[in-house]
Amino acid sequence: MTRRIIIVGGGVAGTMVANRLAKSMENEVYNGELEIVLIGDTGKHIYQPGFLFMAFNEGFLEQFAREEKYLLHPKVNFVMDAARHIDVDRKRVITGKQSFDYDFLVIATGSYPDMESVPGLAAGGHTFYTPEGAERLRYEMLNFQGGTLLVTIDVPHKCPVAPLEFIFMADDYYREAGIRNKVQLKYTYPIGRVHSLEPVAKWAVKEFEKRGIEYETFFNLEKVDPEKRIAYNMDGSEHPYDLLIAIPAHRGARVIQDSGLGDEDGFIPTDRYSLKMEGQDCVYVIGDATDLPVSKAGSTAHYEADVVVRNLISELKGLPATHRYNGKAFCFIETGLNEATYITFNYKQPPQPVPPSEMLHWFKLSYNEMYWLSARGIL
Ligand SMILES: Cc1cc2nc3c(=O)[nH]c(=O)nc-3n(C[C@H](O)[C@H](O)[C@H](O)COP(=O)(O)OP(=O)(O)OC[C@H]3O[C@@H](n4cnc5c(N)ncnc54)[C@H](O)[C@@H]3O)c2cc1C
CATH class of the missing domain: 3.50.50.60 (FAD/NAD(P)-binding domain)
Structure with a gap:
């Protein structure tokens, strides 16, 4: 019998999970034991850190965007449609056109800046x-x-x-x-x-x-x-x-608020180590969508993806899900147009910026290009 994993959201977190899982479970995916479905509401995958550079005329949108379908492993079933309702009791995701039952669900719907949160803003x-x-x-x-x-x-x-x-x-x-x-x-x-x-x-x-x-x-x-x-x-x-x-x-994505899964801002109560939705054994939450006390960052999504994929593989093989997220994040910080520093931290270890240098600025710019390898699950 085919088991189905649904990933909702094709941003950093969802794309990394889909690709890593498809690579790691290639046999099961090719022989039809496992189906990986990614539901994304847009065909374009945009690397958001690029926005900072665009504001200073240091880049343009096309440079930071790719077609989602070309980023994904060929055996990931990409459904371009918005999830309208997520029913964790019935283990079902409903889009505008279809309804999908799942064995495991990964919610990776991100967050959005709410310019309407302040009158006149x-x-x-x-x-x-x-x-x-x-x-x-x-x-x-x-x-x-x-x-x-x-x-x-x-x-x-x-x-x-x-x-x-x-x-x-x-x-x-x-x-x-x-x-x-x-x-x-x-x-x-x-x-x-x-x-x-x-x-x-x-x-x-x-x-x-x-x-x-x-x-x-x-x-x-x-x-x-x-x-x-x-x-x-x-x-x-x-x-x-x-x-x-x-x-x-x-705020968390509207579908989270509409499905009654989040807190008042639409962020999903998530176990800080297992990354499972509180009270839900078959639902993982990853990236900006969680309510965790960690930076909402692409690097956080990246480290979380490792944990979620390893736990999903264990569970699919009937083994316990023992891998734990330790709160790790890594951020480059541009300290001007030509220099940068970085911080790295986790639940226990606080960050400490290192002295800025031009070399770190070039590392940040290089990562802007290398990101596409991370998204494909290669880096
Ligand atoms: C200006 C700026 C600079 C940044 N710089 C950095 C940086 O230097 N380093 C760093 O690590 N992070 C950085 N970030 C943060 C990083 O981009 C986000 O934290 C990261 O994208 C979160 O990944 P995610 O997958 O959780 O969410 P997203 O990447 O936002 O993806 C969520 C996806 O879900 C989709 N979605 C939402 N609702 C639905 C629905 N109903 N149905 C289907 N799909 C849906 C969305 O369209 C989107 O594609 C920056 C962000 C910004 C805005």
Whole structure:
């Protein structure tokens, strides 16, 4: 009898799981014992870290996009359709056109930045967290001739270091343009330090002070007046801006909310070690879709994919699923247009940025290309 694994979501996490599983279980897949179905709502696979570079005119969307069907192992059955409902009691996923029963389910539906979470933000602010937003920002950044560039951040959001990368790159960008003295760079953060990870916050403050980047903590954007160009903090203070760049709170995919599987923000309660959905033996959750206290990052999805695939193989072979995720993440951090550092950490070990170098910047750029090997399950 054919057993079926359904993966919902063809981003970083879903694609890696599908390809690694298909490679590791090639015999079973070819002789019809195992079917791997990936349900994705888009035919394009986009490498989101590229958005940061697009905002500085350092790249373009086509460079960071591939056809999903060409990334996938030939024996992965790619269904291009949105999952409308996930019924974990009946072990069924319903799309617009079909209904699929499963033996195991992997939920990899990611998260999205909610620009509607703050009144006035969509009209008054920009973001580099979406392809359209990054494309628009490319021109805003180019045409900006001076004034206050305000960055606001809400949590949770994916890639916790990307806002830092953005402000450091903006600093270099306007220095190179010869107008840094006309640009006031202001970075804000919603809690009592400038980053959720304390060692990163301590390091970043020193960099801000060295470069003349202003910063404000306990800044929680409450509303934006797009006409007057004022951002309002929850404490009532007013912050005039000329260019507002927001990283708004993220939400889990709508299908998660619609299927009643997530918390109030649409993130799925997940066991931090086994990566199974709480209370569900046949459902794994991976990538941004989880409610885990780890960075929502592609590298997190990558390390999680290893655990999920190994456990799925064990379970398919009738063995116990003993592999555990240790919270590992790895992030390069651009510290300008030509230098970078990196951090690596897990549930037990905190991160510590290393001294920035040009070599690390080139490693980050190289990974932008190597990513496609990771997605194919080769790296
Ligand atoms: C500007 C920016 C910079 C970043 N930089 C880095 C970085 O340097 N390093 C790093 O590690 N990470 C970085 N990230 C974060 C990284 O891109 C995400 O954490 C990663 O993509 C998460 O993988 P995922 O598979 O969980 O979600 P995604 O890659 O977002 O994939 C989710 C997929 O599910 C699909 N989907 C959603 N709902 C449905 C449905 N109902 N039916 C079918 N399919 C559905 C979506 O269309 C999408 O294809 C960055 C992100 C951004 C925005």
